[in-house]
Amino acid sequence: MWCKNMNVLHSDTTISPLRRFIRQQRGSVTIEFVFMLILLILILAFMTDLAMLRSTTGRLDNISYSLANILRERTQLYDGKENLATENVNRDVNNFKLLAKRMAFGDKNSNKEIYVVLEYLAPQNSVYRIIGDSAKCEPYDSLQGLENLSPRSEINDTRKIPLYQVTVCVPNYSFFSALVPGVAKNMKETIRSSSITVSR
Numbered sequence: 001m002w003c004k005n006m007n008v009l010h011s012d013t014t015i016s017p018l019r020r021f022i023r024q025q026r027g028s029v030t031i032e033f034v035f036m037l038i039l040l041i042l043i044l045a046f047m048t049d050l051a052m053l054r055s056t057t058g059r060l061d062n063i064s065y066s067l068a069n070i071l072r073e074r075t076q077l078y079d080g081k082e083n084l085a086t087e088n089v090n091r092d093v094n095n096f097k098l099l100a101k102r103m104a105f106g107d108k109n110s111n112k113e114i115y116v117v118l119e120y121l122a123p124q125n126s127v128y129r130i131i132g133d134s135a136k137c138e139p140y141d142s143l144q145g146l147e148n149l150s151p152r153s154e155i156n157d158t159r160k161i162p163l164y165q166v167t168v169c170v171p172n173y174s175f176f177s178a179l180v181p182g183v184a185k186n187m188k189e190t191i192r193s194s195s196i197t198v199s200r
Contacts, residue, residue: 060191060193064166064168064195066103067099067195093116097114097116112170116167117133128144140194163197165197168194169192169193
């Protein structure tokens with residue numbers, strides 16, 4: 001009996017540390033739970049980040065569309081001067097930026113950055129103007145390359161109606177996009193939206 005116990009004890013002590021580690025089950029559930037918890041937190045953070053990104057994009061779409069509709073009324077608001085190349089260019093840009101800030105952040109005096117670019121194209125006269133923060137907020141497509149979108153006048157079939165484009169941008173603070181090469185560089189990339197409309 002004593003010899004049998006000694007043999008069992010001897011066989012337990014001769015098991016290699018690696019085998020003993022593999023057979024040991026205590027704590028494995030806790031470790032698996034921690035790994036799964038980290039994975040779930042990353043997925044949740046990614047989904048939240050994506051939802052905020054899509055929400056910001058949708059808000060910018062609404063802002064650019066609203067500003068484009070305001071800009072198309074320029075002929076009525078500025079005594080028939082539809083061309084953006086006037087003496088009041090800076091005033092126009094500032095007014096549109098204040099409107100964009102109010103719509104985006106609820107306060108026209110907000111310290112948050114927002115960039116606005118206004119474009120005008122008259123295909124009939126080959127006149128193109130761009131004003132605003134074009135260095136920081138580049139439109140998806142320049143209005144110069146979208147001349148074919150200009151409809152013809154119902155009164156004069158040879159006249160093509162002028163176009164306006166408004167582009168609105170805000171800095172991109174997405175955490176996950178900053179981790180993906182080429183998507184954001186040091187989080188300086190912007191989220192942007194452009195809307196095109198015809199002149200009155």
